[in-house]
Amino acid sequence: MKILHTSDWHIGRTFHGVDLLADQASVLNTIAALVREHGVDVVVVPGDIYDRSIPSSDAVTVCNRGFEAIRDAGAIIVATSGNHDSAVRLGAGASFAAAGGLHLITRVGQVDLPVVVEDEFGPVVFYGIPYLEPEITRVELDVPRARSHSDVLGAAMARVRADLTGRQESDPKTRSVLLAHAFVVGGEATGEERSISVGGVETVSAAEFDGVDYVALGHLHSPQMLSERVWYSGSPLPYSFGERSHRKAALLVELDGSGLVSTSRLDLPIVRGLRQLTGTLEVLLSSSDYDDAEDCYVSALLTDPVRPIDAMRALHTRFPFAVHLEWQRPEGNSELKYRDAVRGRDDIEIARGFVSAVRSEPTEGEISLMEAALGSADRADEATAELGVSA
Template sequence: MLILHTSDWHLGRSFHGTGMLQAQREVLDQMVDTVRERGVDLVLVAGDVYDRALPAADAVELLDAALADLVSAGARVVLTSGNHDSAIRLGFGGHLMGAAGVHVRTRMDGISTPVVFPDPEGGSVAVYGIPYLEPRHAGQVWDVEPNHPAVTAEAVRRIRQDAAERCGGPAGDTAIVVMAHLFAAGGAGSDSERDIGAERPAESETGDLLVGTLGQVPVTAFDGVDYTALGHLHGRQLMAETVRYSGSPLAYSFSEAGHTKGGWLVRTAGGRVTGVESVDFSAGRKLAVLRGRIDELLEGTEHAWAEDRWCQITVTDPVRPPQAYRRLKERFDGLLNFVLDPEGAPATAPSTYAARLAAATTDLQVCTGFVEHVRQRPATASEADLLASALQDSRRRADQGEGSAA
């Protein structure tokens, strides 16, 4: 059997205010092509299918179309809920979808009930789905410590127990695959993984609102499992030979500019994993992270490669250049994140606006100090002249008004 391990689709997500639905559609089409061209039998989606618990209608439509296309291409699908998903909403219709080849695992009480597939190469494959577990809720239900290592260990214990009963004796030719959405100890994170506890309450199977944080789970929790397909971290990475993150299929932060996006192709035969290889995806605009003084960024040919990419640009001039964003945007129309990080800036200016006000001795210094505080550079001579003229005119009008009132 050939299995495609993916995760963290985050359908409906935006990137610095820019919609990503078209890029997500493109990368899902590439997955469908991979299924068709490589003869993939099973696709795993290890959580964070959507970017939020209440996905927009166009994100729901995209998932519906993608699942239909994957099944039409010849694959069956198993997906679990992540910390961005609503387990209840994602799991709606799961029983019906299972009959069509799409198996949804979002409930705690289904953790020890695998989806078993006959392996074309002999034996079978049992896929156990561990949805995102909110520690306080899961700990209370299972009477274990309310933290991620403890509730994950209990989930895996239940899986091992079922697998021993199911796969012992003559059924011992079954490969055990576990899907889980969590932060494995030693994993490399990125800026786009958000802790659900900091964003919104988690939702239990009873509809109760809960708050939790993502703790780190030791990789050894999955010892003895033939393959563990992890989700949550957005970089594709090897935690152990049999424990891997597929990463997200698209970059969702500039910290992922150096990532190669894709997933893992896992081959099984006769009840064991016989090989794992990477598969790459490429969709949407690529990313560029640039840093330097504005003249170098605007005039240097060495930055031409970034002109058609989404860009994060850090300007390091000691004093903020005039109209820096507009000028950079003319060359790099994909500029999404502008950062000012002055290098060698003079340390003589007051560090706060209050200190700047206290140091001002004239009305003009108050005005030019405000300009410098907002723009992070001193007012130019022409700006100072305009402010001085405006102050003089306001005084003249005030004097005229007082005279007429007398």
């Protein structure tokens, strides 16, 4: 059996305010093409299908079309909810969707009710553990004292193992795949993933999943192997500049009659690259060194001695997908403490230094206004002090 592992679609996410739905639709079509090209039987998506608990109608449309393309390519889909999804909304109509080959596992009560898919060797059981918030799920999992993700996930895995043991006793040819949305110890976060520690310790051990042939993880955005049988596929698109060095991928997993045979990366195309550029506005707009960034999402750090006026508009003339802009004076020292910067300086020097640091050197007229304002403040302080003495 061939299984394609992908996760963290985050349909509906924006990138510094830019709509990504077209990029997301493109990468979902690529995933469907991989299904057809490699003869994939089952696609697993362990959580964060949507970016929000209440996705927009356009996001729902893109997601549904992605599911339809994957089904048309010949694969069954097994998916769970993540910490971004609404388990209730994603799971609405799940029984109806299952009849069409889309199996949505979003409730605690489903963790030991696997999707069973047969191949020439026998049954493969697909268990799904949706994102489990300890405060919400501990009672239903019968661990009322649970406070951590490890506690509730361990309780869910106990149910999975009990069901799997019974099935393997009845049919020793039964193999198993588990989907889980969790932060597993040893995984490398990008900083973009939303914290899942609400009222408890967020990490769990990979040992919690022992006994399963393949564990398909979601939550972390970079493809990574935690053990031979435990993998994150990562997100299909980069969702922060911290992910600009990632090569996004889906994982092709193959099982034979005895269990896991192989796990291999299928690199996904770069829909639009990410670049971080540093330099003066003039250099960024004129240098041929940045020709390859013109079709990328760009984050620019400007080093002009004076903050350029309307810099983003100017950047867009060359980099139409520029989405983020910062200005940093070349001589600035981020290590300098404020008290050291103002020690021994009078009020007007401090005021001039502030304006110069955040914008540019003040004009003579602006200096006169600052002197007048400081003088007025001094006179007000003196008047207040006199009133205090007379009282």
